[in-house]
Amino acid sequence: MPDSNDPQTGSAAGADAPANANTNQTGGAPPPDANTTANAGAGTATNAGANAGTNGGAGHGGAGNGAAGGEPAFEFEGDNDRDDKFNLRPLPDRHSPIPEDQRKVAHDVYEARNVLKLLLENNAIAQDKYEEFIKRVCQAGRAGCVASYVHPILGATALEQIRADIVRRVGMPMVYKYLRTLGVWAFVRLLAGAAASALVGWLAYQLGHPATQVLIGYDWMLAGSMAGAWFSVAASRWQVGFDTIPLYLDWWYEPAIRMMFVVVGTALFALFLHLNFLAMKVGNVDFSHFDSSLGTALFAGLIAGIGERALSVQLIGRLQKAFPGT
Numbered sequence: 001m002p003d004s005n006d007p008q009t010g011s012a013a014g015a016d017a018p019a020n021a022n023t024n025q026t027g028g029a030p031p032p033d034a035n036t037t038a039n040a041g042a043g044t045a046t047n048a049g050a051n052a053g054t055n056g057g058a059g060h061g062g063a064g065n066g067a068a069g070g071e072p073a074f075e076f077e078g079d080n081d082r083d084d085k086f087n088l089r090p091l092p093d094r095h096s097p098i099p100e101d102q103r104k105v106a107h108d109v110y111e112a113r114n115v116l117k118l119l120l121e122n123n124a125i126a127q128d129k130y131e132e133f134i135k136r137v138c139q140a141g142r143a144g145c146v147a148s149y150v151h152p153i154l155g156a157t158a159l160e161q162i163r164a165d166i167v168r169r170v171g172m173p174m175v176y177k178y179l180r181t182l183g184v185w186a187f188v189r190l191l192a193g194a195a196a197s198a199l200v201g202w203l204a205y206q207l208g209h210p211a212t213q214v215l216i217g218y219d220w221m222l223a224g225s226m227a228g229a230w231f232s233v234a235a236s237r238w239q240v241g242f243d244t245i246p247l248y249l250d251w252w253y254e255p256a257i258r259m260m261f262v263v264v265g266t267a268l269f270a271l272f273l274h275l276n277f278l279a280m281k282v283g284n285v286d287f288s289h290f291d292s293s294l295g296t297a298l299f300a301g302l303i304a305g306i307g308e309r310a311l312s313v314q315l316i317g318r319l320q321k322a323f324p325g326t
Contacts, residue, residue: 073098074106074145081138081146083131084113088141101152105144108159112137115245116166122249125170136162163242171240174248179234182255186226189259193222193267217291218270224301225266225308229259232306265312266304273300278318 073094077087088106090098116133119125125133140162144155197215204211240248272278273288280287282303290297304311 070099070150072146072148072150073102074141076138076142076146081142082135084117084134086113086138088146099152101156102145102150105141105152105155105159108156109137109141109144111243112159112162112166115242118246118249119170124174124249129169133162133166167240167242167245171242171245171248174245174251175237175240178237178248178251178255179230181251182233182259183230185255185259186230189263190223190226193263194219197222214270214274214291217293217297218267220294220297221270221290221301221304222263222266224298225262225305226259226301228302228305229262229308230305232308233258261312262305262308265308265315266301268315269300269304269311272315272318277322278315 073090074088075091077089080086088109113134116125116130116137120127120130137159140155140158142155143158144150144152197219201210201212201215237244237247269278270290273280273290276288280300282299285296285299287296287300287303290300
């Protein structure tokens with residue numbers, strides 16, 4: 001028999017490694033390309049390389065349920081993987097721990113179904129698109145944790161592609177609709193605010209206390225706050241993720257409430273500045289002069305719109321310091 005340590009015969013010794021590896025596997029037959037990879041690696045193996053290949057094959061077989069594939073840990077109850085009423089559950093006769101990669105595939109399948117059902121219930125997705133995505137999600141789940149020889153990586157990759165497709169075909173149009181509605185309500189609130197300030201100005205004039213300059217400054221501040229609030233939302237929500245799509249389901253009334261909040265916050269901000277109850281400077285710009293400078297009023301409004309939440313916290317904090325009981 002040739003010496004397996006001889007470099008000229010090492011390939012023959014190494015070639016036995018795939019056979020030994022297959023003999024020692026316990027996790028089911030490897031994918032078709034596994035032998036090709038093993039043979040390529042064994043071509044220049046010595047005895048040590050052959051033994052390592054044999055032990056590695058046995059280890060891979062023991063892993064069974066690893067990322068490369070293995071026995072399933074889940075099943076579709078009643079073999080129903082054709083609609084959204086499926087129940088993807090662990091195999092009832094399985095006694096070993098569920099592999100983490102298969103558990104994640106099952107979790108992502110349910111997450112995708114829940115988001116799709118939420119979109120359907122709010123008329124944010126057409127029925128045909130919904131059925132298409134549900135079918136694709138079930139197919140990915142079967143490949144990743146249900147098939148007779150599962151491939152969790154393949155299932156997880158397919159689910160990621162499905163999620164990206166849902167964001168592109170459903171999520172992004174919802175974002176555009178939300179931003180459009182927000183812009184419309186910003187314009188409506190601006191007109192309403194200007195009308196309200198005109199009414200207050202007229203009443204003040206009738207009472208002999210003209211406040212034209214202050215109200216003009218407020219109008220410009222309000223215009224700046226509407227632009228700042230819209231820009232802030234557009235910048236922060238431009239890149240929508242799959243798990244944030246439900247945030248845009250309230251695309252009709254949420255923008256109206258949000259812009260009303262900005263209008264009230266800007267009015268309080270202007271009042272506090274005018275009464276010197278609050279002092280604020282950004283760089284060399286003193287916001288207390290908003291009633292005498294158009295640029296200052298616009299800039300103060302932009303700051304109020306962009307930092308709407310932070311500003312409201314600061315205003316409330318200032319009131320609580322002045323009135324500890326509030």
